[in-house]
Amino acid sequence: MTARKSAGKRKADGPGLRRFDIRDVALRAKVSIATVSRTINGVATVDRELAARVWKAVKHLNYYPDTQARGLVSGRSRLFGLLISEITNPFFPELIQGFEEIAVRHGYDVLISSTSHDPARMEVCIRRLLERKVEGVAVMTFGIEAPLLDELAQRSIPMVFVDTTTDNPLSSTLVVDYRSGITQAVKHLLALGHRAIGFVSGPLRQRSAFLRKEAFVEASRQFGLETSLAWMVEGDHTLEGGMRAAEHLLTLGACPSAILCSNDMTAIGALRTMAKHNVRVPEEFSIVGFDNIHLAEFVHPALTTIQMSRKDLARAAFEALQSTVEPQQHAKPGERQRETSIPTSLVVRQSTGPAPHRENAKPAKRPYTDTTDTPARRPRGVRNRVGARG
Amino acid sequence: MTARKSAGKRKADGPGLRRFDIRDVALRAKVSIATVSRTINGVATVDRELAARVWKAVKHLNYYPDTQARGLVSGRSRLFGLLISEITNPFFPELIQGFEEIAVRHGYDVLISSTSHDPARMEVCIRRLLERKVEGVAVMTFGIEAPLLDELAQRSIPMVFVDTTTDNPLSSTLVVDYRSGITQAVKHLLALGHRAIGFVSGPLRQRSAFLRKEAFVEASRQFGLETSLAWMVEGDHTLEGGMRAAEHLLTLGACPSAILCSNDMTAIGALRTMAKHNVRVPEEFSIVGFDNIHLAEFVHPALTTIQMSRKDLARAAFEALQSTVEPQQHAKPGERQRETSIPTSLVVRQSTGPAPHRENAKPAKRPYTDTTDTPARRPRGVRNRVGARG
DNA sequence: AAGCAGCACGGAAACGTTTTCTCCATGCAG
């Protein structure tokens, strides 16, 4: 048995407990450090009795391995990077939580990096991920993914994207099925009698925004809807953008009786504008959002929106990375799934209702008057009643 | 000069670029690896010309050091843990962002761990932090901090808490100055003519909730306010709790004309209840929140609330940890600040207005009637007008 | 009965750094 090389040379213990290392365990269990390592890593060939001794020593010393040393020799950091735009964007927290939870359950830790849409910051983020030797990166950021990602690709680091395909054999794609949710929404509005439906898109250079718009156009065509180009407004996925877009729509001669928005913040902005001009939602105007962020439930009226499960997205992202990093765990290594489909579906709340009686009735952009006969607040739970006006 | 020990034994390069290590740099710069290390770490004694050669080689090879190897020998992980309750709690994202940003700027990475109020999960979280050898932990979780933290304390890991002091010399405390913000709020309501002010607290076993209540009681006493015990309701910092609390207050014979809530979600719940019973806010009833979460701005009417800057909190937390970990950077090592005060201040929006004319006028809990003369929605920008009723 | 295969364990190398220690050169003073 090898005695501790330099027991006396240890760093001063300081006030706290000394942290035990693998040699302490080996010493106590009267085995070699190799056996301790094998036991801890669940190698099957270890003798049962020895393993028992090791575990006992581990428990007694409250030993846990040093991740840094582990990673250094094994080459595995058990770390995934999660690249997002901004934590404060209400879209992300759930995504982060889902990703972190499943990662931790599988023994990984997560390094979150928010790019803040800033290329310089993005470079820093990627550098950090590289230095920490992440084993994979989930790129959940919206912005255009600069050639910075090449750095990762060249280092053979697996990646997973949303809506963006690459020819990199190590990267996977999550394909969001925008069409099903958006088709449901259009159908829903159609059933409520709407014939003129507008769309407020996101910034169209963002691929996911573009795809949402495409899905809407397709659904409209499918149902033979009149889609005036004038009713397709490009927004920017912000509340203010939604306000502006709605404002613009109200100035039109022929205005749709309902709009679908590319994300919830846009829809909430539209809601705001309608309230400002005393256009009652949903009696006079229906609004549908996209994403089903938390906030959607809390605005007034509660937002009908299209749900894209962040939990699903997170799980799919993790699994894509894991299946790349640990191919042996999965059935046929060669046939790793490179694409995963993420479903979307409509969540009906209070911001959609029957179309006003007169077809294409144009909601008046009335001046505000502070009398008591301004529109009533819509009672909770009462839905789809025809507005008194029209 | 030492030749590469085993250039041939390198791992197969695979499809990607080989990652260069410190030896490659040394070889190229024709210096020893020690000099490379010193250069990179900014040791002043390195000859200028050699340093220049090293930097050139570093740039050319796109070299960056391996954090794991670095940490293994130096004992420093350059990693801070951030322990929070739940990412999805709207209070946290800004805090996380602030903490991460300042940490990255100082060369640290952040390991975020959400406990989800679950002791078992908390144990896992702490274990993770220990295994990764974090150099410090910011404990921003609300829940009772179990003796699990002893594990960290015993390992001499610096910590920083909010509102909770310990005798651990390595831990610091952020003392939130609830009193100033809450006093401002009470003053504000007083100026608006309110004489009967209620308080919906959080769960009182949480220290920060308790302190908020205490601050309110003290402010009330200071201004000679009548504080009926009946107007002090214990909530649970959730929207539903806020709804229940408000519901309860409305059943009272003598009901306050304004309430201060221990957090914004509670206030939003109260807002909800008021809307449900057609009690107009702020004409008939004023509501003040606490925290100034993002959402506060988006509800209707926009919430008057007490701001506690998450950015400040994050910065203070980081600086507390940093000054413990790197004492040499700061003037007098022995005099490290163990407590930092975090200011709070009132943000006036639309949910507070003048008290109803009749003193102690009790808002009627009217049945809902769907007529057009139900209360008008409050126009944006028009504030503090006396309600028509009373 | 002897030889061989298999296997479980221990010894030791290796991972990529930082850091200590040693050595040499240079400069200044005696």
Next chain:
DNA sequence: CTGCATGGAGAAAACGTTTCCGTGCTGCTT
């Protein structure tokens, strides 16, 4: 001119693990 101090650079140890390899034992086969 010599000796010593100073300082900068290289050699090597150390960090705590995993993993490779060798060895000795066990059990089976011929």
